[in-house]
Amino acid sequence: MPRGREAPGAQTRRTGTVTENPIELAPQRIDDSFDSIVDELQWRGLISVSTDLDALRQALAEGPVRYYCGFDPTAGSLHLGHLVQLLLLRRLQLAGNIPYALVGGATGLIGDPRPTAERTLNSRDQVAEWVVRIRDQVSGYLGDEGENALHVVDNLDWTAPLSAIDFLRDLGKHFRVGQMLAKEAVAKRLRSEAGISYTEFSYQILQANDFLQLYRREGVTLQTGGQDQWGNLVGGVDLIRRVEQVGVHAIGSPLITNSDGTKFGKSEGNAIWIDPELTSPYAFYQFWLNTEDADVVERLKVFTFLTRAEIEELARQVAEEPYRRAAQRRLALEVTALVHGETAARNVVRASEALFGDGDLRALDPATLGQALDELPGTGAALGDPIARVLADTGVVRSVSEARRAIGQGGVYVDNVRVTDPEATLDADMVLPGGRVLLRRGRRTLAGVRVGD
Incomplete structure (x- = not known):
């Protein structure tokens, strides 16, 4: 944070004080103070749009529900926007439902339309490499044992054998061009100088087919995603209704923004990645530690497994003792431990404190010390x-x-x-x-x- 008279280029950080008794990290759990998982998701701000929330509530109560979220390999790592969905999947899993993570080996070759310009298509080899990385990352957040273990699928398995004739006859006939043009991502591109290619225009059909295939193959009846994907999510719901004459569900999470309206998860124009090679654990911790008071409670709801009572207590401390920054320190510790592990999280806390004279620099883990000084x-x-x-x-x-x-x-x-x-x-x-x-x-x-x- 810049300070009044300090020289250009000076680096300042916020830090907590040394604690003799380390904070015990929150276990991953659903909060039994809520009547249902839907109530908890709503309180945490994870549902902004849905198809029929009452019907979904009933389905989840009768459970277990098979559900999925898609992750396209358009980069070598997931970032904080994806972490929202991973935690949503995890909360539903903890409530006894069965998660499917779809890694888009097919849709990753095309890419969801950007608001203003055509994507640069990545090579097949590059996408295949990223599929493996994303699969490994996703698997680390969701349990893979027991009756509701994670299933990871690749939409290339059913898209690659699909011929152009089959695509047009079996899928294309169910989509109306007027409705496709009206979708926000497409409409923005049509208004731009770049326009939109048929390649990206067809993305919504492929994503809808993913839901149809998972319904047919695995009995999946719920898709989750970001609110900006709502048109694509509904496309899958509509396709299943037309082809199979059954109703399925979709929920969209709000895009996380800062209280001043700026895009969340960006630092000097760069995404905050969950890969430690792209965003070090120390830099990751500092990102959360510097959360503004106006944003920290909502971040605790979305990104941690702290209970409602624990978050309400931290909210009280923000209101009454903001200078202690207890909520920020707890948020930074919890999310860093979630993404990089407890040992790395404890190491970066010690490094953060030692940099400001509250610990022995020579006693720090050398790798963590290097990360800290690199920032x-x-x-x-x-x-x-x-x-x-x-x-x-x-x-x-x-x-x-x-x-x-x-x-x-x-x-x-x-x-x-x-x-x-x-x-x-x-x-x-x-x-x-x-x-x-x-x-x-x-x-x-x-x-x-x-x-x-």
């Missing part, structure tokens, strides 16, 4: 370089002379040890594991230094 503004340096010059090179101060004054005033720290000599230089004792040095000006302005030979 800071920084520079390269060599042993023997003047600390004042290195500090200026990081952008934490505007000049070497300002750095020298800050050091003389006792406001500069190297690895959380105060430096008071303006002539001080980097020495080997300052270098942390991984060849790094942490510089800090004041309490919250940090920078990382890579020390070479």
Whole structure:
């Protein structure tokens, strides 16, 4: 978070205080304070649109219901938008229903229409590689044992054998062009200069066929997805009604946005990925830790398994003691543990605290320390370089002379040890594991230094 007089490029972070007794993570469970799973999903804000909620409520009460969500492999990892759906699937599974995750080996070759421009088609080999990655990611969030174990399917299995004639005769005849043109994603593209190709225009037919095939093959009667997919979800419901003369269900979750209307899950234009190679556990934790007070309670509802009572208590603390940031720290811990595991989550908490002087930097896991320092503004340096010059090179101060004054005033720290000599230089004792040095000006302005030979 930027602070008034700090130099351009300075990096500040919010952090909690060290806790002697670590918080016990919430177990994955449904909340028995609700009369039904539908009531809990509504309270958590996970249902914004639905076909017939009363009929779905009855079906779930009679259960178990077989249900699915589709994940297209248009990148090598899922991101936070997908995490909403994974947690929705998990909550329904915990209520005794049977989940199916569809990894779109076929639809991933085409891609759902973007609002303004045609997608670049990825190669078949690339999509096949991403199918494997997405399958592995999805499997990590849903139990694969017991009577309601996860089933993972690939729509390439039934789409690849489909001939053009079969596509037109068996599927195309059930779709009206006027209705297809009216769907929001298509309408936006028609209004754009790029227009829309038949390839992307046909996507909604393929997704509808997925629901039909899963109904026929597995008895799946519920599809979930984001609200922006509602036209496609309803397309599947309508296709099954026309072909099989039965009613099935769909629910759409709201697109998560910040209270100021900006898109959720974006950091400086980049998605927050659940793959640790794309978004490190430390960066992931910091993203959640910096949640605004106005958003944190809703994030707790959607992304954690905390009960209603626990979330209401955290909401009270946000209202009465916002400076403690208890809700943000709990949110960051819970979601980081969910995605990256408890050990990684505990490590990044310790790293977050140690960077600001509340722990021993040398006791940190070296990989986590490296992730943390990578998130800071920084520079390269060599042993023997003047600390004042290195500090200026990081952008934490505007000049070497300002750095020298800050050091003389006792406001500069190297690895959380105060430096008071303006002539001080980097020495080997300052270098942390991984060849790094942490510089800090004041309490919250940090920078990382890579020390070479």
